[in-house]
Amino acid sequence: MEQHEITEILSRPLSQELLARDLTRLAYVAKDGTPRNVPIAFTWNGSQIVMCTTKNAPKLPSLRRNPQVALTIDTESHPPKILLIRGSVELDVVDGIPEEYLQMNGSYEMTPEQRVEWEAEVRSLYDGMVRIVVTPTWVKLIDFETTLPSAVEELVRERAARQAS
Numbered sequence: 001m002e003q004h005e006i007t008e009i010l011s012r013p014l015s016q017e018l019l020a021r022d023l024t025r026l027a028y029v030a031k032d033g034t035p036r037n038v039p040i041a042f043t044w045n046g047s048q049i050v051m052c053t054t055k056n057a058p059k060l061p062s063l064r065r066n067p068q069v070a071l072t073i074d075t076e077s078h079p080p081k082i083l084l085i086r087g088s089v090e091l092d093v094v095d096g097i098p099e100e101y102l103q104m105n106g107s108y109e110m111t112p113e114q115r116v117e118w119e120a121e122v123r124s125l126y127d128g129m130v131r132i133v134v135t136p137t138w139v140k141l142i143d144f145e146t147t148l149p150s151a152v153e154e155l156v157r158e159r160a161a162r163q164a165s
Helices: 001-011 014-017 059-065 101-107 112-125 150-164
Strands: 024-029 033-042 049-053 068-074 082-095 127-141
Touching: 001 014, 001 024, 001 127, 014 068, 014 082, 014 127, 024 049, 033 049, 033 059, 049 101, 059 082, 101 112
Parallel strands: none
Antiparallel strands: 024 033, 024 068, 049 127, 068 082, 082 127
């Protein structure tokens, strides 16, 4: 997929709405060769998805071995709105708490007092974290109104061809 296509899709209002959500599902290949799919908080910085995890997270050796990942960001309502993203991860070990981690967890409902307590707890627990950074190399936006899954698009074309005959 060309970069201009990725940029165009990710610039659409619905994509921007989905990129402002709290959670994505991160799919990767685990150490034993089987697939994993884990929910994880994220933030969108305008060109990359950034997730943060502990330095001892079980997913890190797998991501180092095979950095290819897939992300799904979607809604719970019907029809679902779905943003599919594929890319490679870059892992960035940082001292302290990355600003993105504080930013992505700032969307949870907390009173100002709860926020201060939460941040103090986080800072006392982690001496550092790993930023998991994904640069999209392929994207698809599905809204079930103007865009459909590719298999459904194929069925629609086949039906139209049958009806035209």
